[in-house]
Amino acid sequence: xxxxxxxxxxxxxxxxxxxxxxxxxxxxxxxxxxxxxxxxxxxxxxxxxxxxxxxxxxxxxxxxxxxxxxxxxxxxxxxxxxxx
Amino acid sequence: xxxxxxxxxxxxxxxxxxxxxxxxxxxxxxxxxxxxxxxxxxxxxxxxxxxxxxxxxxxxxxxxxxxxxxxxxxxxxxxxxxxxxxxxxxxxxxxxxxxxxxxxxxx
Numbered sequence: 153x154x155x156x157x158x159x160x161x162x163x164x165x166x167x168x169x170x171x172x173x174x175x176x177x178x179x180x181x182x183x184x185x186x187x188x189x190x191x192x193x194x195x196x197x198x199x200x201x202x203x204x205x206x207x208x209x210x211x212x213x214x215x216x217x218x219x220x221x222x223x224x225x226x227x228x229x230x231x232x233x234x235x236x
Numbered sequence: 237x238x239x240x241x242x243x244x245x246x247x248x249x250x251x252x253x254x255x256x257x258x259x260x261x262x263x264x265x266x267x268x269x270x271x272x273x274x275x276x277x278x279x280x281x282x283x284x285x286x287x288x289x290x291x292x293x294x295x296x297x298x299x300x301x302x303x304x305x306x307x308x309x310x311x312x313x314x315x316x317x318x319x320x321x322x323x324x325x326x327x328x329x330x331x332x333x334x335x336x337x338x339x340x341x342x343x
Binding site for chain 2: 198199202203206210213220221222223224
C-alpha cells in the first residue's frame with residue numbers, strides 16, 4: 153500500500169514532472185493508474201518512457217507496495233495535443 | 237541453466253509473429269488488466285502464441301531479464317518487445333497497433 157502523495161513525491165525526486173495524476177483503481181491502495189507528463193519524455197518511445205518511470209518507482213514496485221501500476225505517459229507536446 | 241531459459245525465450249519470440257507472456261491462459265487470464273490485453277489482441281484477428289509464466293518459474297523470472305522489463309504480461313511483435321498492458325492499450329487507442337501487426341504478418 154502506498155499513498156498518492158508518496159507516489160508523487162517519489163516521482164518528483166527522480167523525474168522532472170509537470171503533471172502527475174494518480175487513481176487508486178481498486179480502493180486497496182496498491183493498484184494504481186498514474187498519468188505522468190514530463191519534459192524528459194520528449195522524443196522517446198513508450199517503452200523508454202515507461203522504463204524511466206519503473207526505474208524511479210523501483211522500490212515500491214519491488215516490495216509490492218505497488219502491486220499493479222497502469223501508466224499513461226506523455227511529453228508536454230503529446231499532452232498539449234490531447235487537449236486540443 | 238539461466239542462459240538456457242533466455243535462449244528458449246529468444247527462440248519463441250523470434251518464431252512467433254505475436255508472442256504474449258502472461259499469467260494464465262487466454263481463456264483464463266489471471267487479472268483484469270490482462271483480460272483487456274487479450275481482448276485487444278483477439279479483436280484484430282491475427283493469431284498469437286502465449287506462454288503461461290505461472291507454469292514455469294524460470295520463464296517468469298527469465299522473461300523479465302530478457303526484456304529488462306519488470307512486469308508481466310509482455311508482448312512481442314515480429315521479434316521485438318512492444319510493452320505491457322498499458323503500452324498495448326495506448327498503441328491500440330492511437331491506431332498504431334494494427335499497422336504493426338499487419339506489417340509483421342505481411343512479411
